[in-house]
Amino acid sequence: MTYLAKSPWILHYDASSCNGCDIEVLACLTPMYDVERFGILNTGNPKHADIFVITGSINEQNREIVKNLYDQIPRPNVVVAVGICACSGGVFRECYNVSGGIDKVIPVDVYVPGCACRPESIIDGIVTALGILEEKRTKMVLDVDKKEHRHAGLNPDHILSTGGVQ
């Protein structure tokens, strides 16, 4: 296990949520659920974040913002769509101003349905995201190794390791 899964910092963005899911996200930080015991912090800064938690659906106003925030989060990162609106647009999917779920703009790794989500299911979604974060990290290290091998004139397919140079 890498340190990444032990210290996931979260960026929470309210796309166009009714605030129901937002309150449940914040409920996770209360003494009742206390996600900080897993090292999870709710940071207000995309540049410090590892997990992008979005509630609500994509509309024309926030399309650029969501994309911009996603681009600012250093790799490896994962996106968790919290609530049915973030997953698919929910009851608002037919609205003239709603484009749909978050996956219309950025790739989503974990979908947490619910209206509003229970804090338990949000925590479950984040923990699932940690596994994906690990995978992405391994892949990132492998990609860097392959690139180095290519630069060194070696065959990149000869790398078999799951991280680190052999």
Add this chain to the structure above:
Amino acid sequence: MINIVWAIVFVLVAPLIGGLIAGIDRKITAHMQGRVGPSIFQPFWDVGKLFEKENGVVNETQIFYAICYVIFMAFTGALFFAGGDLLLVIFALTLAQIFLVLGAYSANSPYSFVGAERELLQIMAYEPMVILVAVGLYVATKSFSVSDIASSTVPVILLIPGIFLGFIYVLTIKLRKSPFDISTSHHAHQEIVKGVTTEFSGRSLAWIEITHWYETVLLLGIVYLFFAFNPLLGIAAIIIVYLLEIFLDNTNARAKWQFALKSSWLIAVVVGVVNLAALYVLNGGVS
């Protein structure tokens, strides 16, 4: 006398101690809030994580400033623990801090700018009191050398209790605790974005975190100097002072910078200068 062994010990061991202090701090904070809280090794995992992340930087100058910040902080602490000149320690500390401000200014971001300005205001707030600490320790022990002060048998705390209280007051600013965590905070999502560290990410943020551990150990070392005549008392004082800071952090909302600046200067003048004046009078004038 400069003791190079202590300097090396500081550079190697201080991050471990500082990180552990930060971890215990988070645990106690969590318990005070009725939470379980993370492991006491959480700060090490956080920094380990930051080193694993992609190294996204705004510009290369910023990395330079972040590295200067850690180098000068380690130098300051090493100088202190080697028994160097306390005045030099204090000015080197300010220099290190200025590199953080420059790093924040080097990114063209309004949030970073606000953080940098607030950091400068904080420096302005605590600096007079920190200089008074050096002066007070000199008046009490007749030496600016840390090794002389540490080996002095004079009960420093009884001579300059006012200066000690003033130092505790500005220590809250230095440790970035509420009510004076104005430029950046350890608590999640409190400062406008993240204050002075907004534009730092990945490796440079990890270095800034390590620098803060160095700084914590250095500052607690200064607390020790007041009780150096009795090492056990000194260590007890460090523990009590740090617990007090955690308590303050959890019971106070953050103050405005105007209050931080005015109150620190007022404290410096009232308890610091009055304490010094009393010492001069008792000693029968300047000696």
